[in-house]
Amino acid sequence: MTDYDPTETPALELQHVRIVHRAGRPDEVVALRGIDLAVPAGQLVTVVGSNGAGKSSMIQVVSGAVRPASGRVRIGGRDVTRRPDWRRAGDVARVFDDPRKGTAPELSVEDNLALALRRGGRRRLWPAVTPRRRVLMREQLARLGLGLEDRLHEEVGSLSAGQRQSITMIMAALGAPRVLLLDEHLAALDPATARRVLDLTAELARDLGSATVMVTHNMEHALELGDRLLVMGGGRVVADLPRALTRAMAPADVVEVLVSSGESVSDRSLLAATEAGES
Amino acid sequence: MSGLLTDTLITGLPLVPVYLGVYLVLRIREDFDLTVEGSFALGGGVCAVLIAHGHGPWLALLAAVVSGVAAGVVTACLNLTLDIPVVLAGLVTSLALFSVTLRITGQPTVSLVGADTVATSLFGEAGRGDAQQIAVLAVVVALVLVAFAAFLMTELGLALRASGVNAEMVRAQGVSERGLVVLSLALSNGLTGLGAALAVQTMGYADVNMGVGTFVAGVGAVLLGVLVFRPTGSQVARIVLAVLVGTLLYRFLLVGALRIGVPAGDLKGITALTLVIAVAAQRFARIGLTALTRPTSSTSASVQTPEGTPT
Numbered sequence: 305m306t307d308y309d310p311t312e313t314p315a316l317e318l319q320h321v322r323i324v325h326r327a328g329r330p331d332e333v334v335a336l337r338g339i340d341l342a343v344p345a346g347q348l349v350t351v352v353g354s355n356g357a358g359k360s361s362m363i364q365v366v367s368g369a370v371r372p373a374s375g376r377v378r379i380g381g382r383d384v385t386r387r388p389d390w391r392r393a394g395d396v397a398r399v400f401d402d403p404r405k406g407t408a409p410e411l412s413v414e415d416n417l418a419l420a421l422r423r424g425g426r427r428r429l430w431p432a433v434t435p436r437r438r439v440l441m442r443e444q445l446a447r448l449g450l451g452l453e454d455r456l457h458e459e460v461g462s463l464s465a466g467q468r469q470s471i472t473m474i475m476a477a478l479g480a481p482r483v484l485l486l487d488e489h490l491a492a493l494d495p496a497t498a499r500r501v502l503d504l505t506a507e508l509a510r511d512l513g514s515a516t517v518m519v520t521h522n523m524e525h526a527l528e529l530g531d532r533l534l535v536m537g538g539g540r541v542v543a544d545l546p547r548a549l550t551r552a553m554a555p556a557d558v559v560e561v562l563v564s565s566g567e568s569v570s571d572r573s574l575l576a577a578t579e580a581g582e583s
Numbered sequence: 584m585s586g587l588l589t590d591t592l593i594t595g596l597p598l599v600p601v602y603l604g605v606y607l608v609l610r611i612r613e614d615f616d617l618t619v620e621g622s623f624a625l626g627g628g629v630c631a632v633l634i635a636h637g638h639g640p641w642l643a644l645l646a647a648v649v650s651g652v653a654a655g656v657v658t659a660c661l662n663l664t665l666d667i668p669v670v671l672a673g674l675v676t677s678l679a680l681f682s683v684t685l686r687i688t689g690q691p692t693v694s695l696v697g698a699d700t701v702a703t704s705l706f707g708e709a710g711r712g713d714a715q716q717i718a719v720l721a722v723v724v725a726l727v728l729v730a731f732a733a734f735l736m737t738e739l740g741l742a743l744r745a746s747g748v749n750a751e752m753v754r755a756q757g758v759s760e761r762g763l764v765v766l767s768l769a770l771s772n773g774l775t776g777l778g779a780a781l782a783v784q785t786m787g788y789a790d791v792n793m794g795v796g797t798f799v800a801g802v803g804a805v806l807l808g809v810l811v812f813r814p815t816g817s818q819v820a821r822i823v824l825a826v827l828v829g830t831l832l833y834r835f836l837l838v839g840a841l842r843i844g845v846p847a848g849d850l851k852g853i854t855a856l857t858l859v860i861a862v863a864a865q866r867f868a869r870i871g872l873t874a875l876t877r878p879t880s881s882t883s884a885s886v887q888t889p890e891g892t893p894t
């Protein structure tokens with residue numbers, strides 16, 4: 305696979321990031337216990353780990369939805385730790401696990417795409433949808449092969465979950481983000497649709513050259529797509545495996561890593577994932 | 584019948600900008616802004632005082648818009664700095680505005696009988712005729728509707744349209760929720776000020792209580808319009824048409840009620856009834872109206888990230 309120059313500034317960097325939810329209260333939860341991570345531009349990192357391992361917390365600290373108790377977040381070398389999520393949006397695109405979250409259901413397909421076209425830029429008093437932009441939108445939608453390029457005026461709310469998630473992927477790619485965050489973005493899709501959106505994910509991540517972090521419970525997907533595989537557990541990265549190592553691994557081996565790192569064997573979603581992986 | 588139409592247009596057209604503002608906050612932002620009750624009286628008062636002091640009717644119109652914008656900004660600041668929900672912030676502002684308006688006008692009612700209006704500035708004394716007044720009002724309202732529709736189609740307007748439905752997604756697209764709160768409240772109350780000034784000039788007087796009931800009447804009119812046109816968030820032309828038709832339909836009902844001998848004191852009751860019937864009809868027609876069926880605690884205050892800081 306691609307070699308990455310260690311002297312180059314990573315597109316995404318986490319330093320000793322700690323997240324504490326409900327800090328100071330008796331029910332406080334430490335979601336991340338000092339994470340260090342550097343992802344170069346163009347690398348796709350897949351993240352696995354049982355429920356509550358801190359995967360979503362890591363995604364949220366990068367997007368700015370959650371602020372760390374301590375530690376730093378850098379994007380393209382710039383410290384963005386104190387920036388709210390909307391001020392990071394020019395650099396960070398995210399696709400949520402819930403297909404309903406990534407789009408505005410009441411608005412048309414073209415309005416949703418137009419919103420993403422200006423991500424991170426100033427919203428001007430200028431028509432949001434212009435003929436030129438429509439051409440670009442059609443072009444991008446045509447990549448999906450779902451015929452959505454002819455349905456620009458339809459409400460997104462009337463589309464299926466898979467179609468909506470595909471549009472969210474296209475929206476994420478439109479602004480050429482430095483960092484692309486995918487948190488179980490295939491979870492709500494049927495296997496065939498998930499396959500299609502997964503292929504699109506691989507294609508977009510390659511074209512964009514962004515640092516991509518993809519959280520998944522599907523070990524097969526994690527092994528197939530990742531240039532690098534992170535195994536998380538208890539708020540830590542318990543294994544950081546380069547492609548050279550994962551190439552020879554089977555889904556069951558990843559589960560083995562999880563289990564040997566002290567993770568609970570009885571975790572249902574993991575067992576389910578293993579079964580799915582071996583079938 | 585023609586008298587009925589004339590009255591509907593003369594009393595209804597000035598309210599179109601006001602209810603457009605109500606639509607903006609209620610349907611587009613999915614929030615409740617009661618500031619309009621205060622900014623309607625404020626805009627009317629500012630306009631009346633300026634005209635009474637010999638200033639031009641157009642200048643008075645502009646000043647009313649500015650005063651409305653200021654009122655909206657106050658509510659937005661209460662919401663953003665103190666985390667008071669918009670509903671409550673608007674209530675507080677409109678309460679305070681009663682005193683402010685009274686200070687500005689100096690008396691509960693300012694009469695403008697025989698004073699200049701935008702219509703007389705164009706037509707001379709003939710501008711006091713119904714036809715001339717309606718013509719001027721129609722042109723102003725048409726300009727406002729077109730400008731508003733054009734605004735909604737801009738990048739900024741699009742962000743506004745998306746924000747009510749999916750605030751999280753709009754933040755993920757790099758839009759500041761806080762900026763949108765200020766923008767929507769300033770715009771909606773500016774429109775209210777404009778409508779109030781038009782109303783004052785056609786009625787020939789301003790009253791410190793003229794704003795009472797504006798919000799509920801606006802919701803009723805908006806719901807009527809939505810019932811007829813059913814605009815989605817992307818159908819901008821339908822949105823402004825819904826407000827125009829809803830407003831006129833609602834005024835038509837009120838004027839009609841007066842004509843068949845319903846005492847003026849019962850009009851507020853009819854307004855309330857219109858609202859209830861419109862909501863019932865929405866329910867029946869299964870049109871989602873999230874802002875009315877959703878607990879008010881989920882207004883914009885809770886939509887911000889706890890970690891979000893003013894920038």
Ligand SMILES: Nc1ncnc2c1ncn2[C@@H]1O[C@H](COP(=O)(O)OP(=O)(O)OP(=O)(O)O)[C@@H](O)[C@H]1O
Pocket residue numbers: 325326333334335353354355356357358359360361362
């Ligand atoms: N908003 C919150 N408030 C309180 N605790 C939270 C919050 N978000 C996450 N947590 C806690 O932080 C820990 C890590 O959660 P996180 O969502 O990051 O896990 P995850 O790895 O994404 O799990 P899953 O596979 O179930 O999505 C969990 O113990 C969770 O209960």
Ligand SMILES: [Mg+2]
Pocket residue numbers: 359360361
């Ligand atoms: Mg998660």
